[in-house]
Amino acid sequence: MTASRLHLNTPKGSQYLQQLCKHFGHKVPVTFSPSEGRVTLPFGTGEMAASETELTITVQSQADDLARMECFVGDHLARFAFRENPTLTRQRSA
Template sequence: MKSTARLLTARASTYLQQLCKHFGHKVPVEFTAHEGHITLPFGTCALRADEAGLTLINICEPENIEKMEKVIGDHLARFAFREEFSLTWQRDG
């Protein structure tokens, strides 16, 4: 199953790198300033940063989709605490 969310922000690259560095202490990650990939035990998250925002794409088994959305969303909220936002996840599959 796949779920996607987009955060409109000028700090997309910063948040991408913060998320990847944070998770990198515990799980495999790969990232550049504009793309990242986090491999959690229950799914993966692809991240893409551009000038307008940050796109998050979770891929996992259907029974883990809510957990993926919560884990990634909660961690992003910690780093983006200066911004008011809410993520709306769109699910496919």
Template sequence: MEDQVTGKSASTAHVTTDHGSRYLQQLCKHFGHKVEATFDPHAGEVKFPFGVCRLEADETGLTMTVQGSSGEEIKRLQDVVDSHLVRFAFREELNIDWQAV
């Protein structure tokens, strides 16, 4: 869904896992080698050239929100974040279901 003020589109996914904070930190550290990433054990933000990913970890898992200027950018962000999360979480089967916000 596109924000009428900013012209940005966004989607979010909540992944149920006992390791949300670990995955948040792994993702931010990994992406931080190439793009700007800030994080602590509970929240993080990664600024890609084609959009932003915000991450929040709590006792239920990891919530990921991506924001970009087009549906194409949103899909690209989802694919990049998904592929890396699945790789880091290879010991468990995650259900990643993105929803427009």
């Protein structure tokens, strides 16, 4: 498994975390609280952590699916946060 961390500076981290989890929860297994969430997709997992100033999502998958996971989760987050014109940073683990 390989991992990548997606990071968004925002005061709405908890709101976006919950929106993402509720959205994904219609089709895949999800657990979440206002500050933490976990999504299990067919091609990887995403673990989310929200604070008052940021949202961090760590995605894990097989190496050939990592870019797909980053795009899938990142695109959904960008749609929910469009009013903020978000800048999502990505950092892959070695």
